[in-house]
Amino acid sequence: MLKKYLTRMGDGERVEMTADEIRRDFELGTNDAADRGKIAPLTQDDLDRLLEIFTNPNKVVSVEPGNEVPLTHDIGTLRLMGDQGNSGVGIPLSRVQGIQVHERAFACDTMELGHIDYSFKPVKPVIAMEQQELENALLSTIVPLFYGAMPNLGLYYSPDGPFGNPSDLLPMGKIQEAREAQEGAVEHATRDMIYIAEKLAAVGADGINFDTTGAAGDTDMKATLHAVEYLKANTNLAVEVGMAGEFVLGMHGGLEYDGVRIAGLYPHQQVKLVEKAGADIFGPVVNTNTSKSMAWNLARAVTFIKACTEVANIPIHVNMGMGVGGSPVFETPPVDSVTRASKAMVEIAKVDGL
Amino acid sequence: MPIAHGMAAGMGGIRTAGDLVARMQMTRKMRIREAKAYVAEKLKVSPTDLSNEHVMREVREELDIGIITSVPGCAKGIEAKARIAELLGIEIASVKRLKNKVNF
Amino acid sequence: MSREELIEQAAQSIVEANKDLAVEIANKAIAEGIDPVDMINNGYSEGMARCGDRFDRGEMFLPELIVASDAMVAAISVLEEAMPAENRAEKLGTVVLGTIEGDVHDIGKGIVATMLRVYGFEVHDLGRDVPISSFVAKAKEVNADIVGSSALMTTTQVGQKALEEALKNACLRDKVKTMVGGAVVTQRWADKIGSDLYAENASEAVIKLKELFS
Numbered sequence: 001m002l003k004k005y006l007t008r009m010g011d012g013e014r015v016e017m018t019a020d021e022i023r024r025d026f027e028l029g030t031n032d033a034a035d036r037g038k039i040a041p042l043t044q045d046d047l048d049r050l051l052e053i054f055t056n057p058n059k060v061v062s063v064e065p066g067n068e069v070p071l072t073h074d075i076g077t078l079r080l081m082g083d084q085g086n087s088g089v090g091i092p093l094s095r096v097q098g099i100q101v102h103e104r105a106f107a108c109d110t111m112e113l114g115h116i117d118y119s120f121k122p123v124k125p126v127i128a129m130e131q132q133e134l135e136n137a138l139l140s141t142i143v144p145l146f147y148g149a150m151p152n153l154g155l156y157y158s159p160d161g162p163f164g165n166p167s168d169l170l171p172m173g174k175i176q177e178a179r180e181a182q183e184g185a186v187e188h189a190t191r192d193m194i195y196i197a198e199k200l201a202a203v204g205a206d207g208i209n210f211d212t213t214g215a216a217g218d219t220d221m222k223a224t225l226h227a228v229e230y231l232k233a234n235t236n237l238a239v240e241v242g243m244a245g246e247f248v249l250g251m252h253g254g255l256e257y258d259g260v261r262i263a264g265l266y267p268h269q270q271v272k273l274v275e276k277a278g279a280d281i282f283g284p285v286v287n288t289n290t291s292k293s294m295a296w297n298l299a300r301a302v303t304f305i306k307a308c309t310e311v312a313n314i315p316i317h318v319n320m321g322m323g324v325g326g327s328p329v330f331e332t333p334p335v336d337s338v339t340r341a342s343k344a345m346v347e348i349a350k351v352d353g354l
Numbered sequence: 355m356p357i358a359h360g361m362a363a364g365m366g367g368i369r370t371a372g373d374l375v376a377r378m379q380m381t382r383k384m385r386i387r388e389a390k391a392y393v394a395e396k397l398k399v400s401p402t403d404l405s406n407e408h409v410m411r412e413v414r415e416e417l418d419i420g421i422i423t424s425v426p427g428c429a430k431g432i433e434a435k436a437r438i439a440e441l442l443g444i445e446i447a448s449v450k451r452l453k454n455k456v457n458f
Numbered sequence: 459m460s461r462e463e464l465i466e467q468a469a470q471s472i473v474e475a476n477k478d479l480a481v482e483i484a485n486k487a488i489a490e491g492i493d494p495v496d497m498i499n500n501g502y503s504e505g506m507a508r509c510g511d512r513f514d515r516g517e518m519f520l521p522e523l524i525v526a527s528d529a530m531v532a533a534i535s536v537l538e539e540a541m542p543a544e545n546r547a548e549k550l551g552t553v554v555l556g557t558i559e560g561d562v563h564d565i566g567k568g569i570v571a572t573m574l575r576v577y578g579f580e581v582h583d584l585g586r587d588v589p590i591s592s593f594v595a596k597a598k599e600v601n602a603d604i605v606g607s608s609a610l611m612t613t614t615q616v617g618q619k620a621l622e623e624a625l626k627n628a629c630l631r632d633k634v635k636t637m638v639g640g641a642v643v644t645q646r647w648a649d650k651i652g653s654d655l656y657a658e659n660a661s662e663a664v665i666k667l668k669e670l671f672s
Contacts, residue, residue, distance in 0.1 A: 065402060069365065071365075085611050106357055106360065140430070154563075217520075249565070251519070281379060290645065315379040315386065315389070342363040346363045
């Protein structure tokens, strides 16, 4: 009887697969990425290495000593203080205490301060509070501190914002109106993000993290790129741009940056615009398909990210949270799959950080 | 989950030299090899030692750039960062701001 | 022009989101005596399937998809005029869709609504942040065949389970099929709460619902 290995589905369910079955899913996954992204599939050596990682009998695997990479964090301290919506564990701590716990108890390489809503727009009216919190954190911690938030252009559309909601306008065939609303939102969001980041830079922030860029489509990314461009030209902030999905959803479809249409770009193309805007770190995302095996998902994710790291001139910190980067869509992701995904991203996709 | 990633692939923050390598990525856009080589040279250790607790604990103590356990007298917070900025030859905004305020 | 050429041109007119061309080809097909049902099924629907695939790959964008669906609707209405009344395509089913209360994420759900409309479903999109009672009331009002709910967050995902219960309490559960989706939703979750159908994305929602109603 063929030996079977314990592995997972994209939703975290434990399954057993033979080496041949795992390899077959690797090939399907890498070819899917290659086909969609018009990039090279993983090489035979890569697939052999990936198979070694999958068939390792240990529950937890790790990179070889010397191959470690820095970790940047999103969601700030909400994973400690937050509720289930942030995959938080609900510990009543101040945010400064949360940062100190990450630095001194979890030994994080960098940390982040973030607002409870984790979107830029709601930070604007409470910016003084965020500045004060950041000042306190900066005095008492050593690791680099980002301020993180999501561009979240959805907050600029009705009923939350001043512009018509494209999700309402498009089904009515009001394409021009939807596009104009999105262009207006880009302008407002860019202004808000710059305002907030400049205030945080003024009190000594090390960096700013634009998290889940592109969640509301190409408008999200356009606003972010313009904000990044301004901030790199006018402040000393380090800038990280993290994405929301493997390709930029075309909610507008016609928006460009530096003469390149933003919608439909995959990680190896996204990074070029992020570099052009001046960002220091790029965090690409590849989504997990819950109906496919982890072998399929991880091979696919590594293929996209490898293509990105190969063309990048800035550090690549791949997103490895719940449901991305080959990790299962499950609120308490199994350690066996998380550590396998980490190792594969570092040693096969050659990322510069997670 | 970040802890699992940290154990599998992370550098180890101020237990080792994770914060220092991250700073070079953030301030100079250095890819991982370059960032490690730069920090290793400044610390006079090998790149592999940057994630070796046994080496880095001593190095951090000697350079007084902050260590993970709470040792009285060892540099903490912005004091450690002031030395890190000097050691790595980079600007750390919060340190610069403090220096400006106290007219250093 | 041969049937094959017209069929291919019909598909292409949808891919190009060219409403005028789609209507022109429909008129040509009628003049050539080609079966309108054949044109719809193998020409225009095939074009829409190609659009769905391109959208999934980031090669086509939402506004283009909307224009393509508009072209398809225009061509089908021309062809339907030429069909005997009994052959006219009937709607595939009535769908009530919404994002669970407390959740404001509706981009994905909006795309599902668009795709389902394109494929001939009557869709009542309740939008986002929709109370469970509104799903039930709308399903009753429009005599829905499908009640679909979306949840992006684990905190609102539980609303999908509450919806199952509410439909049972309103004696509607046997009359409708339920469909769930959203970033954190999985087949396992659908099975656990007793939902009839889970779709990973908009294209899969269309495929599964078409199968259900074919």
